[in-house]
Amino acid sequence: MKLYEYQVKELFKNAQIAIPKSQLINNVEQAPAAFSSIGFPCVIKSQVLSGGRGKAGLIQFVKDEKKGLEEVARLFSLPQKISTLLIEEAVDIAHEVYASFTIDPVSGTALSIVSATGGVDIETLAIEQPEKILQTKIDMSLGLQPYQASHIAYECGFDVDIAKKFTQLLLKLYRLFVQYDCELLEINPLFITKSNELVAGDGKCSIDDNSMFRHEDISVPLADIENEAERLAMEEGIPFIQFDGDISLMCAGAGLTTTVYDLINYEGGTVANYLEFGGPHYKKAMKAMEICLKVPSKVILIVTFGTIARADVMAQGIVEAITKLKPDRPIITCIRGTNEIEAVETLKKAGLIPLFDTEEAVRLAVALAKEAKT
Amino acid sequence: MSIFIDRNTRVLVQGITGSEGSFWTNHMIELGTQVVCGVTPSKEGMEVNGIPVYHSVERALRNHEVDASMIFVPPKLTKDAVFEALSNGIKKVVTMADGIPLFDMVAIRHEALKHNAVVIGGNTSGVISPEEAMMGSFPHWIERVYKRGNIGVMTRSGSLTNEVTAMIVKQGYGVSTLIGVGGDPVPATRFAEMLPYYQQDEQTEAVVIIGELGGTMEEEVAEAIEMGIFTKPCVAFLGGRTAPKGQKMGHAGAIITGGKGDVEDKIKALTKAGALVADRPSRVGLLLEQLNVAKK
Numbered sequence: 001m002k003l004y005e006y007q008v009k010e011l012f013k014n015a016q017i018a019i020p021k022s023q024l025i026n027n028v029e030q031a032p033a034a035f036s037s038i039g040f041p042c043v044i045k046s047q048v049l050s051g052g053r054g055k056a057g058l059i060q061f062v063k064d065e066k067k068g069l070e071e072v073a074r075l076f077s078l079p080q081k082i083s084t085l086l087i088e089e090a091v092d093i094a095h096e097v098y099a100s101f102t103i104d105p106v107s108g109t110a111l112s113i114v115s116a117t118g119g120v121d122i123e124t125l126a127i128e129q130p131e132k133i134l135q136t137k138i139d140m141s142l143g144l145q146p147y148q149a150s151h152i153a154y155e156c157g158f159d160v161d162i163a164k165k166f167t168q169l170l171l172k173l174y175r176l177f178v179q180y181d182c183e184l185l186e187i188n189p190l191f192i193t194k195s196n197e198l199v200a201g202d203g204k205c206s207i208d209d210n211s212m213f214r215h216e217d218i219s220v221p222l223a224d225i226e227n228e229a230e231r232l233a234m235e236e237g238i239p240f241i242q243f244d245g246d247i248s249l250m251c252a253g254a255g256l257t258t259t260v261y262d263l264i265n266y267e268g269g270t271v272a273n274y275l276e277f278g279g280p281h282y283k284k285a286m287k288a289m290e291i292c293l294k295v296p297s298k299v300i301l302i303v304t305f306g307t308i309a310r311a312d313v314m315a316q317g318i319v320e321a322i323t324k325l326k327p328d329r330p331i332i333t334c335i336r337g338t339n340e341i342e343a344v345e346t347l348k349k350a351g352l353i354p355l356f357d358t359e360e361a362v363r364l365a366v367a368l369a370k371e372a373k374t
Numbered sequence: 375m376s377i378f379i380d381r382n383t384r385v386l387v388q389g390i391t392g393s394e395g396s397f398w399t400n401h402m403i404e405l406g407t408q409v410v411c412g413v414t415p416s417k418e419g420m421e422v423n424g425i426p427v428y429h430s431v432e433r434a435l436r437n438h439e440v441d442a443s444m445i446f447v448p449p450k451l452t453k454d455a456v457f458e459a460l461s462n463g464i465k466k467v468v469t470m471a472d473g474i475p476l477f478d479m480v481a482i483r484h485e486a487l488k489h490n491a492v493v494i495g496g497n498t499s500g501v502i503s504p505e506e507a508m509m510g511s512f513p514h515w516i517e518r519v520y521k522r523g524n525i526g527v528m529t530r531s532g533s534l535t536n537e538v539t540a541m542i543v544k545q546g547y548g549v550s551t552l553i554g555v556g557g558d559p560v561p562a563t564r565f566a567e568m569l570p571y572y573q574q575d576e577q578t579e580a581v582v583i584i585g586e587l588g589g590t591m592e593e594e595v596a597e598a599i600e601m602g603i604f605t606k607p608c609v610a611f612l613g614g615r616t617a618p619k620g621q622k623m624g625h626a627g628a629i630i631t632g633g634k635g636d637v638e639d640k641i642k643a644l645t646k647a648g649a650l651v652a653d654r655p656s657r658v659g660l661l662l663e664q665l666n667v668a669k670k
Contacts, residue, residue: 103476103477103480103559103560105559105560105561105589105590106564106590106594108480108483108484108487108560109480109484110480139484140477140480140481140484141481141484178477181475181476181477183476183559208475208476208477210449210473210474210475210476211475211476211477213450214475241621241623243618252533253531253532253533253534254531254557254625255529255530255531255532255533255534255535255557255584255586255613255625256531256533256534256537256613258534258586258587258613258614258617258623259534259537259613259614259654259655261614261616261617261623262613262614262615262616262617262654263654265616266616266653266654274623278532278533279472280472280473304533305533305534305536305537305540306532306533306536307499307511307512307513307532307533307536308394308511309533336536337513337516337533337536338513338516340516358537358655359654359655359656
């Protein structure tokens with residue numbers, strides 16, 4: 001689960017990592033009070049989960065109230081319906097640094113990634129100037145040791161005062177990384193101010209979804225998710241991604257769904273959405289179809305080949321969903337796996353034509369989608 | 375001979391009394407697996423299909439000799455169950471749960487390496503040697519999917535494995551041993567770590583890798599081939615070739631980041647090492663034929 005910037009900064013603050021003075025606003029009316037408390041110049045930062053906010057014009061540096069109010073009004077009226085803005089003091093920056101923790105799957109350790117060149121896209125830097133990135137593996141059964149953090153700080157070329165502060169910051173950041181089961185915890189940029197203070201300018205945090213039972217204090221406000229299909233899927237925990245193509249995927253099994261996605265592209269079709277209701281969700285055919293029907297598409301393609309996710313249970317669910325939701329577009333089914341013979345019977349009885357070959361089902365979906373367009 | 379398990383492997387089942395545990399234990403026995411005992415805390419004295427249940431692994435081992443443990447416990451309890459098996463000296467463990475916290479998987483991998491044990495999973499269907507034995511949940515009774523033969527299969531997926539294996543069988547081949555390393559970003563055992571077993575196994579004449587975008591496990595296979603650790607014919611099928619970059623699509627382990635994990639890079643690495651890569655499941659069997667792998 002990705003957190004909003006303001007949520008990440010809240011975590012930083014609680015861990016005694018300095019953040020700029022800031023205030024959240026949810027509407028234009030709250031802006032003047034926020035401006036008078038933060039002062040000018042300041043930065044207006046849209047709270048959205050997508051990256052590249054700067055380039056998209058969603059972060060604005062303003063010098064006075066007139067310009068500030070203009071920008072606040074503009075950001076709140078954008079089509080993507082931004083519901084929260086962070087008004088933040090402009091920090092006197094001398095230098096920007098990058099620091100993050102993630103997991104290295106090969107060694108099964110944590111990985112500290114630090115660069116004395118911050119404020120840039122680290123993935124671009126990794127490709128263009130890999131020598132500027134310092135990676136350190138951390139045995140998680142021991143945790144980040146002070147000597148490691150200190151070594152990293154001096155390797156970055158910081159002078160003694162900054163190095164000492166950076167060492168402490170890295171140790172705090174690692175503790176937070178562990179405390180919240182983060183897939184990624186990042187400060188970028190980390191400001192080094194002209195008065196030699198370290199301040200987290202921006203933060204990213206992605207918490208491992210599988211660990212959410214340990215973090216009941218954390219949640220992302222679902223009301224902020226504008227897309228109805230996406231919000232429904234998130235509420236159910238069903239993996240879902242919307243695209244703008246013609247074929248809506250309602251498949252089970254992550255690898256199989258990804259493969260069906262590829263096959264559609266090979267056959268010249270386009271995907272309207274990725275939806276995977278296998279594993280723990282195989283009894284949720286009704287919800288899955290409800291979500292798919294909220295996505296504009298020409299056809300719904302259902303492909304499964306489950307073991308624990310039993311074919312008969314999914315077929316039954318699909319028939320119930322069709323009966324109740326009365327879909328306005330064709331449904332193609334290719335349901336196999338445990339109890340597949342019963343599944344075929346159920347689908348036939350409901351008037352569906354069960355297919356048994358994935359590639360045949362994909363070709364039919366692509367053909368129907370093309371037909372519907374002409 | 376198969377690898378990892380055979381008719382002689384004595385299996386303990388942790389979480390044997392749960393609905394999945396008892397259901398799949400019965401299927402494991404039906405296929406010929408020697409399940410000797412089970413463990414569920416608080417259920418000692420019970421029997422599941424004639425298999426005695428104990429409170430703890432240590433208590434079970436007082437009465438039984440065990441070679442491997444099959445773990446059917448929920449994701450939250452998996453780390454504890456794996457640690458229990460490992461600390462009791464069990465060297466082969468299969469753990470199925472989908473949804474094990476990432477940091478728990480890091481700890482499990484670390485502990486497995488420390489104990490010099492092989493832990494397979496999580497987020498997997500397990501291990502099966504058709505007509506021999508299985509640890510996990512495979513619809514082994516569907517003959518068009520699970521037929522005995524000479525093709526070793528390794529996979530990160532569940533449903534996709536059924537799909538690809540059905541295509542291998544359709545082409546007239548069968549499977550020696552299938553190992554699902556699982557779809558988590560940090561699997562306890564990686565593809566390349568199992569290759570030496572397939573190399574040694576006389577029954578296995580070729581290996582099929584079912585991979586996907588994300589991570590570097592497929593590249594490690596290519597490396598093992600280039601280093602001569604694995605010299606038998608190898609065919610790969612990789613899902614997510616057309617997936618949008620930076621998007622978590624599919625398994626938790628399937629995301630392209632930091633310039634690594636792109637399927638095109640995996641294909642390049644595997645092809646360079648001499649493996650053949652199928653662009654769709656139905657091509658896997660044809661490529662095995664192209665490599666002159668005998669059908670037996």
